[in-house]
Each structure stands twice: as C-alpha cells, then as structure tokens.
Amino acid sequence: MNPHDYPAILGVGPNLRVGERLPCDVYDEEGRLLLRRGQRISSERQLRRLLHGGRVQQGARSQARVPATQGRFAHPGGPAVRRGYPVPEGFSPCERLHACAQALQRTHDRIRAGERDFLPRLRQVAERLRRFIDLDADAALGMAHLSRAYPEQVLHPLRQAIVADVVARASGFSEACRNSLIGAALSADIGMLELRAALDRQATGLSQAQRRALTEHPERSAQLLREAGLDDPDWLRAVMEHHERLDGSGYPHGVRAEAICEVSGLVMLADVYVAMVTPRAHRPARTSKEVLRKLFTEADQRYPARYAQQIVRELGIYPPGTxxxxxxxxxxxxxxxxxxxxxxxxxxxxxxxxxxxxxxxxxxxxxxxxxxxxxxxxxxxxxxxxxxxxxxxxxxxxxx
Incomplete structure (x- = not known):
C-alpha cells in the first residue's frame, strides 16, 4: 500500500503493522472510536479499516489522555471533548457505574436512617453520573442496560437518569436543566425505598396499603427533598410529576397536558422506558425495540410527543447494551x-x-x-x- 493513501491518520498510518499497539486513539469520520490507544491491531482487515477510515486528533500521538478538541474528531461521547473534559487513562465504564451505584446506595441508607443531610451526597452522585455521560454516553447507556449488580431501587434511578440526560442533551437542555433533570431522576423514588424493595421481589398484585403508598410517593419524595434543603423548583416539580400523564390518568394529582413541565415529561418517559426494559418478579423484560415502539405510538396521548420522538431518535431501536x-x-x-x-x-x-x-x-x-x-x-x-x-x-x- 502507498503511504499517500493514508492522509486521514495524520502521519501515523505508514508505520502501522498487524500485531503492533496503536500509539493513539483512532476514530471514524463521525467521531466514534474505532480502536483505543494501546490496543493491538489484530488483522489485515482491521488495519485496512483504520488506514482508510481512521482519524486521530491533532497532537494525540504521544498523549496518554484525550485532549480537548474543537474539531469534529472527538471521543465517541462527543460532548465530553467539546466541554474540555479529558478521558482519563484507564477509564472504566464499569467502575464509573459501580461508583455511582455505591454512592447512591449509601445515600439511600442515610435516608432510611432518618438523616436529613443527604442532599450534598445526592448532588455528588448526580455530578459524578453527569461526568460519566459526558465522557462516553454510549458506554453509559450500555452499562445502564446491562448491569444487574445492584438492587433495582439503586439501578432504576441511575438508568433513568442516563436515558433522560442523553435525550436532554440532544433536545438542547441548558446545564441548569440537566442538573435538575438528573437530580430528579435519581431522587424521584426516595419516598418509597422500603416499598420499592418489596415490590421488586413481589410476584403478586399490590395490596390497598401498597397502592396508597405508591400513589403518595411523589409527594413524599418531594417533601424529603425540601426538608433536606432543596429549593430547585424544576427538580422538585419533576419529582412530583414523574408519574403524571398527558391524558390525566397519572398520579398523584391527575395533572394534564401543558400543565406538566418539560423536565417532568422527560423524567416520565425515561422512567417508563427503563421500567419496561427491566425484568420484574411478576413479568419478564421487554426488548428496547418493543418499548420504544409503544412509547412512540402512545405519544401525544399519554407522553409528550417531542420527547417520545427524541428518545427513539437518540437511543435507536437497538440502543447500546442491546x-x-x-x-x-x-x-x-x-x-x-x-x-x-x-x-x-x-x-x-x-x-x-x-x-x-x-x-x-x-x-x-x-x-x-x-x-x-x-x-x-x-x-x-x-x-x-x-x-x-x-x-x-x-x-x-x-x-x-
């Protein structure tokens, strides 16, 4: 092959050989990772793909970290690099999700113990999770779909926060709205932690007492947050409204249509999506394709059409982790x-x-x-x- 065939990889191409380790990360034309720095090139076919379709960032050949970039060739998480967040050497999606899950579980323990100083810890979890999504949204989505290492009362809020934030970024939400959204997704069920643990194991229908507690939990969650010092109106409102529906069939107050705020509508959709793709004791999980189709067909009836369309567009019918x-x-x-x-x-x-x-x-x-x-x-x-x-x-x- 002629070295002049390799301008895309900025001088790295002519020196690449099968079996050698890459000196830098290589991306495709849309900024998605082809092969990470330090990995070996395993075949001639893989080498040809790197040479003819690969791109590297200027100055990245000797970098141990991915530098901030203004160009179109970025880390597959995309917005991470544009925000100037370097991807640390040894970055592990698995460890990032586990760290968030452990921190959220400890926060739940404080709430169960009756402590009311949990808000700083909850904000730290939200910031840590947002940073994870910024670094690699696809890996965050994939780990959210796959992980079974923690109880559902921990994994469900993490999953819905990741799904909601991926859609929020594509929808043009501000930084402040993203913060409110992730916080609401993480804390929407803190008013029913014990009930949630029981329901995750329960294969029978709800008792009257359980149904009443379920209906009241949005108000209970919002009250716990207020007592902890939260004064973010969007966050609180999304917690209150995440089980409402456009047709008035939701709870706790049967709020309808335009009365439901944007942050609430997105947390609502993410909550429904995550619940349906997750197995329960009384039913198996549905596939992402089935759930997205259902959300799309019920848009404008029960769910905001704008976000139903956006969640289908952003996740695709086969999201990462499928x-x-x-x-x-x-x-x-x-x-x-x-x-x-x-x-x-x-x-x-x-x-x-x-x-x-x-x-x-x-x-x-x-x-x-x-x-x-x-x-x-x-x-x-x-x-x-x-x-x-x-x-x-x-x-x-x-x-x-």
Whole structure:
C-alpha cells in the first residue's frame, strides 16, 4: 500500500503493522472510536479499516489522555471533548457505574436512617453520573442496560437518569436543566425505598396499603427533598410529576397536558422506558425495540410527543447494551449508536456455530451490509458480556 493513501491518520498510518499497539486513539469520520490507544491491531482487515477510515486528533500521538478538541474528531461521547473534559487513562465504564451505584446506595441508607443531610451526597452522585455521560454516553447507556449488580431501587434511578440526560442533551437542555433533570431522576423514588424493595421481589398484585403508598410517593419524595434543603423548583416539580400523564390518568394529582413541565415529561418517559426494559418478579423484560415502539405510538396521548420522538431518535431501536442476533447467525452486543449509519456498531459475542467468540471483534454492520434480525434480553444469553473491552477500554488498570 502507498503511504499517500493514508492522509486521514495524520502521519501515523505508514508505520502501522498487524500485531503492533496503536500509539493513539483512532476514530471514524463521525467521531466514534474505532480502536483505543494501546490496543493491538489484530488483522489485515482491521488495519485496512483504520488506514482508510481512521482519524486521530491533532497532537494525540504521544498523549496518554484525550485532549480537548474543537474539531469534529472527538471521543465517541462527543460532548465530553467539546466541554474540555479529558478521558482519563484507564477509564472504566464499569467502575464509573459501580461508583455511582455505591454512592447512591449509601445515600439511600442515610435516608432510611432518618438523616436529613443527604442532599450534598445526592448532588455528588448526580455530578459524578453527569461526568460519566459526558465522557462516553454510549458506554453509559450500555452499562445502564446491562448491569444487574445492584438492587433495582439503586439501578432504576441511575438508568433513568442516563436515558433522560442523553435525550436532554440532544433536545438542547441548558446545564441548569440537566442538573435538575438528573437530580430528579435519581431522587424521584426516595419516598418509597422500603416499598420499592418489596415490590421488586413481589410476584403478586399490590395490596390497598401498597397502592396508597405508591400513589403518595411523589409527594413524599418531594417533601424529603425540601426538608433536606432543596429549593430547585424544576427538580422538585419533576419529582412530583414523574408519574403524571398527558391524558390525566397519572398520579398523584391527575395533572394534564401543558400543565406538566418539560423536565417532568422527560423524567416520565425515561422512567417508563427503563421500567419496561427491566425484568420484574411478576413479568419478564421487554426488548428496547418493543418499548420504544409503544412509547412512540402512545405519544401525544399519554407522553409528550417531542420527547417520545427524541428518545427513539437518540437511543435507536437497538440502543447500546442491546444483545442482537445477526442475519449471519452470530450474536453481538450493540456498543455504539447508529448515528447517520443505518446500523449500529456491535461487539461480537457468539459465532454462528454457537461457540463463544474468544477474540474481541468489533463490527461495522453498515460497512459490511449485515442486518440485525432480532434482539434478545441479556438474561437469555449465556455468553459472558464484557464490561469495558466492548466499548474500547481495557480491563487492565492503567500503567503507573
């Protein structure tokens, strides 16, 4: 191959060889990660893809961190680089989600103990989670869909906060609104922590006392936040209204249509989406494709049409973290949203003969012309799903 064929990789291309480690992160034309710095080039095919479609950031060849960039070639999280947040060496989506979950669980413990000084801790969780989403939104979405390591009363608010914030950014929400949104998503159910734990294990219908507590929990959550010193009106209102519906069928007050604020409408949609894609003791989970279709068809009746359309557009029918079956008979994990492509990026999990894929293989389905035939619930797949490598990050700690 002629070195002049490789202008996109800014002088790195002619020196690349199969088996060698990349000296920098390489991205495609839309700023999505192709291969991370330090990973080995595994095949001639992968090398050709890097050489002909890869991009690097100016000055990134010797950087241990991804520098802030004003150009179009950014970290796959996109807004992270434009905000000037460097992606730390050794960044681990799995560890980031676990850190948020542990901190939220400790906050819940303080609330259960009757302490009213939990608000600073809750704000710290919100900031930590927002930083995670800014660094890599696709990895945050993927981990939110996949994680089963904590109780649902911890995972549900984290999931709905991630989904809501991804849509909020695309909808042009201000920084202040994003803060209110994430805070509301994390705290909407703090008025029913014990009930939530019981309902997650319960396969029977609700008792009258449980139904009454469920209906009252938005007001109870808002009251706990006020007692803790929260004076953010958007945050409080979203907590109060996250179970309302446009047609007046929601609770606690049957608020209708335009009376429901924008932040509330987005938390509402994220809450419904996350609840439906998560298995419960009394029912299995639905696939993301099924849930997004339902939200879209009920838009303008029960849910705000603007955000229903945006959640479908931003997540795609196969969001990161979705396990899919390909027309080739292979099973793969969706890792990156499709963007302008017709198909998302996937990480191969299982070969067509049913055997586990032992070597990491990332696939550009649009480039290969391969179609997705179905989606699976993660619990239906027995193949281990990698937590970091699927998104291009190492499972090894950073070198000292």
């Amino acid at each position: 396990v899919v079956g390909l027309e080739t008979g292979e099973v793969a994990l969706v890792t990156r949203r499709a963007g302008k492509r017709t198909q998302p990026w996937v990480y191969l999990l299982q070969r067509a003969d049913g055997r586990r894929q032992l070597r990491a293989v990332e696939r550009n389905l649009t480039e290969e012309g391969v179609e997705i035939r179905r989606s699976y619930r993660p619990e239906d797949i027995k193949v281990p799903i990698p937590e970091n490598t699927a998104w291009g990050y190492s499972d090894m700690p950073p070198s000292s």
